[in-house]
Amino acid sequence: MAKRTALYEEHVRLGGRMIDFGGWDLPVQYSGLMEEHLACRNAAGLFDVSHMGEVHVEGPDAESFLNDLLTNDVSKVAVGQAQYSVMCQDDGGCVDDLIIYRRAQDKFLVVVNASNDDKDFAWMREVLSRKGYRCTLTHESAHYSQIAIQGPKAAEILQRLTKTDLSAIKTYWFAEGTVCVGVPALLARTGYTGEDGFEIYVSWDKAPEIWRALLEAGKASGIAPCGLGARDTLRLEMKYPLYGHEITDKIHPLDAGLGWVVKLDKANDFVGKAALVQAKENGISRTLVGIRMLDRGIPRQGYAIHDGEGAERVGEVTSGTQSPSLKQAIAVAFVPKGLSAIGTRITVDIRGTKVPAEIVATPFYKRS
Amino acid sequence: MRFPAELKYTKDHEWLKVEGNVATIGITDHAQSALGDIVYVDLPKVGRELKSHDTFGVVESIKAVSDLYSPAAGKVVEINSELINDPARINRDPHAGAWMIKMELSGEATGLMDAAAYEAYVSTLK
Numbered sequence: 001m002a003k004r005t006a007l008y009e010e011h012v013r014l015g016g017r018m019i020d021f022g023g024w025d026l027p028v029q030y031s032g033l034m035e036e037h038l039a040c041r042n043a044a045g046l047f048d049v050s051h052m053g054e055v056h057v058e059g060p061d062a063e064s065f066l067n068d069l070l071t072n073d074v075s076k077v078a079v080g081q082a083q084y085s086v087m088c089q090d091d092g093g094c095v096d097d098l099i100i101y102r103r104a105q106d107k108f109l110v111v112v113n114a115s116n117d118d119k120d121f122a123w124m125r126e127v128l129s130r131k132g133y134r135c136t137l138t139h140e141s142a143h144y145s146q147i148a149i150q151g152p153k154a155a156e157i158l159q160r161l162t163k164t165d166l167s168a169i170k171t172y173w174f175a176e177g178t179v180c181v182g183v184p185a186l187l188a189r190t191g192y193t194g195e196d197g198f199e200i201y202v203s204w205d206k207a208p209e210i211w212r213a214l215l216e217a218g219k220a221s222g223i224a225p226c227g228l229g230a231r232d233t234l235r236l237e238m239k240y241p242l243y244g245h246e247i248t249d250k251i252h253p254l255d256a257g258l259g260w261v262v263k264l265d266k267a268n269d270f271v272g273k274a275a276l277v278q279a280k281e282n283g284i285s286r287t288l289v290g291i292r293m294l295d296r297g298i299p300r301q302g303y304a305i306h307d308g309e310g311a312e313r314v315g316e317v318t319s320g321t322q323s324p325s326l327k328q329a330i331a332v333a334f335v336p337k338g339l340s341a342i343g344t345r346i347t348v349d350i351r352g353t354k355v356p357a358e359i360v361a362t363p364f365y366k367r368s
Numbered sequence: 369m370r371f372p373a374e375l376k377y378t379k380d381h382e383w384l385k386v387e388g389n390v391a392t393i394g395i396t397d398h399a400q401s402a403l404g405d406i407v408y409v410d411l412p413k414v415g416r417e418l419k420s421h422d423t424f425g426v427v428e429s430i431k432a433v434s435d436l437y438s439p440a441a442g443k444v445v446e447i448n449s450e451l452i453n454d455p456a457r458i459n460r461d462p463h464a465g466a467w468m469i470k471m472e473l474s475g476e477a478t479g480l481m482d483a484a485a486y487e488a489y490v491s492t493l494k
Contacts, residue, residue: 012430028431031430032405033404033430033431034405034430227433229404229430232431296408296452297408298408298428298433300405300433321431322407322408322428322430324405324430329408
C-alpha cells in the first residue's frame with residue numbers, strides 16, 4: 001500500500017484524485033490540471049511535496065563530504081544559502097538531482113527525490129564509508145513535511161503567516177523562522193515551477209494546519225491547491241529536469257544539460273569526476289533540447305525523433321505535453337549536437353506518423 | 369456523473385446511440401472526467417471500415433493518451449470534425465455535442481450495457 005503524507009486527509013477533502021507516485025498516495029489533480037497550472041502562473045499554487053526525501057549531514061567534515069559526493073561546489077554555499085546539485089555514480093550516471101541547504105557551517109539539509117529516497121541514502125552512506133569523514137548522516141524523511149507555495153502572489157500570501165521578512169530572502173536563499181502560531185519552519189525561496197515562491201519545511205505533524213492556513217490566507221488572491229499533474233507541466237514549461245525522464249542512472253549530467261552544476265575544476269575529486277572528464281574529452285555527442293510541434297500531435301516520453309525528412313532516427317523524447325500556458329505541444333528530447341541549433345527542423349514519430357517540429361529556445365515559458 | 373438512460377455503453381467507456389442501423393458514438397462522462405482536460409483528438413476518415421474493437425481514434429488529455437475502440441463492426445459515415453479544433457468540448461458535453469463518429473452498422477452491436485449496468489460497472493472501478 002502506498003504511503004500517505006500528513007496531508008492525505010486534506011487532499012481527499014479538497015476532492016484530490018489520488019494516484020500512486022513513487023510509492024506515495026498523492027493527488028494528480030483537484031479541480032483540473034489546466035486550472036491549477038494557470039492559477040500557479042497567474043496567482044499562486046499550493047503543492048504537497050512531503051514525499052521528497054530529507055537527509056541531515058552534520059559534522060566538521062560535512063562540507064568536504066558533500067563536496068566529494070556532489071558535482072557542484074559546496075564551498076561556495078554560504079550559511080542560509082541553497083544550491084542545486086547532482087549526485088553521480090562512479091561511472092558518471094546520475095544517482096539523483098537534489099538541493100542542499102546550508103543551515104550552519106557544519107550542518108546541511110539535503111533534499112532528494114521521493115522515488116530515489118532510499119537509494120540515495122544508501123549511496124550517501126556508501127560514499128561516507130570510503131573515507132574517515134567526521135560527519136553523520138541521518139535519514140529524516142519521515143519527520144518532514146514540505147509544502148511549496150509558488151506563483152506571483154506566493155510571497156505576499158506567505159508573508160501574512162510569518163514574522164520573517166520574506167523580502168530579505170533572495171532566490172535560492174532561506175531563513176529559519178516560524179509560520180502560523182510559532183511553528184518552526186525553514187522558509188526557502190526555491191521551487192520547481194519557474195515562478196517566484198517558497199518551499200516550506202515543517203515538522204510532519206504541523207503540516208495540516210500550515211496547509212489550511214495558507215489556503216485560507218490566499219483565498220482572496222486566487223490560490224489553488226495543485227496536484228502532481230500541474231507540477232509536471234509547470235516544470236516542463238521551464239525545461240527543469242525530472243529524474244526518470246531527463247536524468248537517470250544511465251545518463252550523465254553533461255549530456256542532460258547540467259554542466260552548469262558540474263564543477264570539474266573544484267579541488268575535490270568528486271564521485272564520477274573521472275568518468276565525466278573522460279566523457280568531456282570524448283566529446284558530448286547528444287544534448288537535451290526543447291522542441292515545439294509544427295503540426296497536430298502531442299509528443300510523449302519515449303517517442304522517436306527523426307531528422308527533418310523523417311529518414312533517420314536521431315533521438316528520443318524525454319518529456320512532452322500540451323503546454324497549458326502556451327496552448328502548444330512541447331517536448332524535451334535528446335538529439336545529436338548537430339541537430340540542436342534553434343530553428344532546426346526535425347520530426348517526431350507520433351503513432352507511426354512523422355510530425356514536423358522544430359528546436360526552440362528554452363525555457364518554453366518566460367515570466368512576463 | 370451522468371449516465372443518460374437513452375444510451376448504451378461499453379466497458380471501454382464509449383456510449384452509443386443506435387437509430388436504425390446507424391450508431392452515434394462518443395466517450396462517457398466518466399471517461400472524460402477520468403482523463404481530465406482533453407487537448408487533442410484524432411478521428412478516422414469517413415468511409416473507413418471498422419471491426420469490433422478496432423482502434424478508431426485517440427483522445428489525449430494533458431497527461432494521458434487513450435485509444436478509442438469501435439464498439440461494433442461497420443463503416444464510418446460521418447465524423448464530428450469540430451472536435452479537432454475544440455477537443456475540450458468532450459469535457460463540457462460528452463454525451464451530445466461531443467459525439468465523435470457515426471457508423472453504419474454491418475451487424476448487431478453486442479455486449480452493450482444499459483445505463484444502470486454501466487453505472488454499476490463504473491462504481492466497481494474505484
